[in-house]
Amino acid sequence: MKSTIAVALNDRTYEISIAPGNLDRLGIQCQRLGLGKKIVLVSNPTVFEHYGERTIATLAQAGFEVSYCELPDGEQYKTRDSVAQIQDFALDNGLDRASTFVALGGGVIGDMTGFAAATCLRGVNVIQVPTTLLAMVDSAIGGKTGVNTPKGKNLIGAFHQPLLVWTDPDVLATLPAREFRAGMAEVIKYAVIGDPALFQLLAAADGLQQHNISPELLTTILTRSAAAKADVVSQDEHELTGLRATLNYGHTIGHAIESVTKYVVVNHGEAVAMGMVAAAQLAVKLQISAHWTELEAQRQADVIRKADLATELPAGIDLQQIVNTLKSDKKVKAGKGVFILPTQIGATATIAYEVLHPTDELVSDRSIEQVLTAMLPIAST
Amino acid sequence: MKSTIAVALNDRTYEISIAPGNLDRLGIQCQRLGLGKKIVLVSNPTVFEHYGERTIATLAQAGFEVSYCELPDGEQYKTRDSVAQIQDFALDNGLDRASTFVALGGGVIGDMTGFAAATCLRGVNVIQVPTTLLAMVDSAIGGKTGVNTPKGKNLIGAFHQPLLVWTDPDVLATLPAREFRAGMAEVIKYAVIGDPALFQLLAAADGLQQHNISPELLTTILTRSAAAKADVVSQDEHELTGLRATLNYGHTIGHAIESVTKYVVVNHGEAVAMGMVAAAQLAVKLQISAHWTELEAQRQADVIRKADLATELPAGIDLQQIVNTLKSDKKVKAGKGVFILPTQIGATATIAYEVLHPTDELVSDRSIEQVLTAMLPIAST
Numbered sequence: 001m002k003s004t005i006a007v008a009l010n011d012r013t014y015e016i017s018i019a020p021g022n023l024d025r026l027g028i029q030c031q032r033l034g035l036g037k038k039i040v041l042v043s044n045p046t047v048f049e050h051y052g053e054r055t056i057a058t059l060a061q062a063g064f065e066v067s068y069c070e071l072p073d074g075e076q077y078k079t080r081d082s083v084a085q086i087q088d089f090a091l092d093n094g095l096d097r098a099s100t101f102v103a104l105g106g107g108v109i110g111d112m113t114g115f116a117a118a119t120c121l122r123g124v125n126v127i128q129v130p131t132t133l134l135a136m137v138d139s140a141i142g143g144k145t146g147v148n149t150p151k152g153k154n155l156i157g158a159f160h161q162p163l164l165v166w167t168d169p170d171v172l173a174t175l176p177a178r179e180f181r182a183g184m185a186e187v188i189k190y191a192v193i194g195d196p197a198l199f200q201l202l203a204a205a206d207g208l209q210q211h212n213i214s215p216e217l218l219t220t221i222l223t224r225s226a227a228a229k230a231d232v233v234s235q236d237e238h239e240l241t242g243l244r245a246t247l248n249y250g251h252t253i254g255h256a257i258e259s260v261t262k263y264v265v266v267n268h269g270e271a272v273a274m275g276m277v278a279a280a281q282l283a284v285k286l287q288i289s290a291h292w293t294e295l296e297a298q299r300q301a302d303v304i305r306k307a308d309l310a311t312e313l314p315a316g317i318d319l320q321q322i323v324n325t326l327k328s329d330k331k332v333k334a335g336k337g338v339f340i341l342p343t344q345i346g347a348t349a350t351i352a353y354e355v356l357h358p359t360d361e362l363v364s365d366r367s368i369e370q371v372l373t374a375m376l377p378i379a380s381t
Numbered sequence: 382m383k384s385t386i387a388v389a390l391n392d393r394t395y396e397i398s399i400a401p402g403n404l405d406r407l408g409i410q411c412q413r414l415g416l417g418k419k420i421v422l423v424s425n426p427t428v429f430e431h432y433g434e435r436t437i438a439t440l441a442q443a444g445f446e447v448s449y450c451e452l453p454d455g456e457q458y459k460t461r462d463s464v465a466q467i468q469d470f471a472l473d474n475g476l477d478r479a480s481t482f483v484a485l486g487g488g489v490i491g492d493m494t495g496f497a498a499a500t501c502l503r504g505v506n507v508i509q510v511p512t513t514l515l516a517m518v519d520s521a522i523g524g525k526t527g528v529n530t531p532k533g534k535n536l537i538g539a540f541h542q543p544l545l546v547w548t549d550p551d552v553l554a555t556l557p558a559r560e561f562r563a564g565m566a567e568v569i570k571y572a573v574i575g576d577p578a579l580f581q582l583l584a585a586a587d588g589l590q591q592h593n594i595s596p597e598l599l600t601t602i603l604t605r606s607a608a609a610k611a612d613v614v615s616q617d618e619h620e621l622t623g624l625r626a627t628l629n630y631g632h633t634i635g636h637a638i639e640s641v642t643k644y645v646v647v648n649h650g651e652a653v654a655m656g657m658v659a660a661a662q663l664a665v666k667l668q669i670s671a672h673w674t675e676l677e678a679q680r681q682a683d684v685i686r687k688a689d690l691a692t693e694l695p696a697g698i699d700l701q702q703i704v705n706t707l708k709s710d711k712k713v714k715a716g717k718g719v720f721i722l723p724t725q726i727g728a729t730a731t732i733a734y735e736v737l738h739p740t741d742e743l744v745s746d747r748s749i750e751q752v753l754t755a756m757l758p759i760a761s762t
Binding site for chain 2: 080084087088091118119120121123144145146149150151155156158159238
């Protein structure tokens with residue numbers, strides 16, 4: 001099974017290719033694209049150990065000169081300093097405007113390599129070769145690149161679309177189960193916000209853990225998720241119309257949970273799953289739609305649990321801290337905070353915070369606490 | 382006298398406004414543009430001493446919240462670290478997507494502020510308020526932003542068009558004479574490569590030093606130069622078609638001279654003037670056109686001298702070093718080096734290096750030495 005999706009962006013239109021065995025065909029594809037001779041491969045030791053040599057081999061066989069820039073593994077290295085390291089490495093290795101960066105890794109490698117490509121010689125090409133489920137269905141697509149600063153995540157960056165997203169589902173074989181789950185949270189998100197058929201597939205599957213998803217279902221999941229992301233990016237590349245914001249379903253409370261648990265106890269996908277549970281319950285309480293009732297909220301929770309994702313907050317979490325984090329959100333402060341809430345399986349509405357608490361104070365402790373305590377229980381210790 | 386030029390770039394079209402007194406009208410203009418409340422002003426102590434308080438006053442009177450980020454004065458500070466300083470300052474001061482950077486200064490401040498704007502929150506608006514002649518006619522227009530690295534100048538950066546270029550010729554009153562001359566070199570360049578009428582004005586003027594240019598002539602010079610740059614940028618924003626490369630007339634040898642003299646003995650504009658003298662002589666020797674003879678080369682040299690710019694290399698310069706620098710140019714090595722040569726007052730041709738030395742070795746010492754020694758004499762000690 002293989003599939004190809006176009007991200008339609010006029011003269012910057014590019015292809016997402018999803019097929020087992022793609023990794024060893026990367027060199028031929030780069031030849032077809034007529035790229036310049038020099039390729040800078042960026043990865044981390046964990047990924048490189050599994051797939052580095054094969055990536056270099058396919059590129060070298062196709063006649064490319066590959067230089068390899070290795071960065072340490074982990075979100076804590078997603079910094080301006082790491083990007084400067086990639087830039088200096090590329091310039092030291094004779095990067096020119098026809099050269100191409102290849103990002104082999106998950107979201108951290110992809111975001112930093114994309115940003116380096118955006119800023120070397122005022123912009124050169126980058127090819128994303130995602131190796132995590134999260135990167136395959138989300139971060140490798142859409143051109144959001146960047147790094148964190150002490151003030152927050154992804155505050156420095158650029159929109160820089162890749163030339164190609166080259167996905168090989170086979171590389172997920174070596175992905176740790178927890179990272180697979182994190183990616184599944186985003187897959188479930190796409191299903192709930194816009195793809196009822198995908199939701200049916202997920203709901204009907206025997207299980208959504210890595211070991212019991214068939215190769216066919218995996219390719220279908222990757223394809224439908226990537227297509228959903230591509231569709232939104234095509235229509236709202238720079239996040240101006242609000243459409244791209246619908247991808248933030250589950251992310252508002254999710255980000256706060258991640259932040260409070262210091263990105264360690266709960267990872268991004270796990271936090272998004274919890275955020276979706278809360279948003280789903282909120283939609284029920286607000287009676288936002290006749291097609292989103294306790295039944296739909298439960299169907300979503302069932303799918304989330306099937307992926308081994310938690311539907312409760314971690315034991316011992318400090319609720320007040322989450323409330324404080326949400327309140328300190330700049331968008332909330334500016335009166336521009338919104339929740340993306342489901343209106344049926346496959347559709348959402350954008351609800352301003354005001355609706356949650358239509359009094360003087362825009363976001364009170366009480367209104368957020370209501371959302372959290374009434375709608376997202378804390379696991380018992 | 383005031384004038385307005387549009388840089389036509391579809392939905393990113395913007396205006397260059399040139400008028401005495403503009404500085405004190407910046408606030409009103411920002412109001413008209415409907416900008417968000419927060420403005421981050423970036424400048425250096427030298428410029429700020431003269432124009433900082435007035436800039437803050439006009440913005441504050443128009444209801445904007447201005448925070449001021451000061452960077453040290455000088456090309457040696459045009460680094461990634463300085464840009465990180467601007468980014469952190471902006472984020473610490475609550476920058477949001479509706480916020481605007483204002484670059485008050487010359488090319489260094491403009492390039493770094495533009496790059497910070499390109500990369501904060503994946504891109505916010507920047508207004509260029511150029512305070513040097515060079516910035517007014519060249520660097521503030523066209524969206525090239527970036528910084529230097531140990532490997533070379535402007536290697537890291539982005540294309541990020543400003544929202545507005547707001548030029549007040551009155552601020553040139555405090556510009557050191559040497560910097561004024563440097564800007565005049567670029568003005569003469571525009572005249573030679575594409576504006577015969579401007580060339581006539583320059584040739585007919587009593588003098589081209591700061592003190593004997595009338596306000597009317599100054600505004601005309603600024604307007605015609607900015608229009609020339611705007612025209613090229615509109616047609617070749619990302620330097621893809623080669624048109625934007627015509628702006629490099631005088632710059633190939635010029636860059637080498639700058640580099641060999643370590644950016645101290647000879648500044649950018651002075652080096653460009655020398656480069657134009659060499660290119661003009663080369664065009665004569667190559668008999669590139671019946672309309673570019675020794676007469677035209679001399680007319681250009683006369684105008685250059687009238688601006689108090691040197692038409693000879695500085696005494697004691699090591700010619701071999703310039704030759705080596707030119708030979709190490711990556712474009713030259715890749716066989717893609719070109720000279721922009723004049724074919725008449727107001728037109729150029731693009732000549733590959735091969736023409737200069739059509740033998741096995743693409744660029745020999747001898748061919749470049751010929752260009753330099755035969756065409757650009759060294760001043761006697």
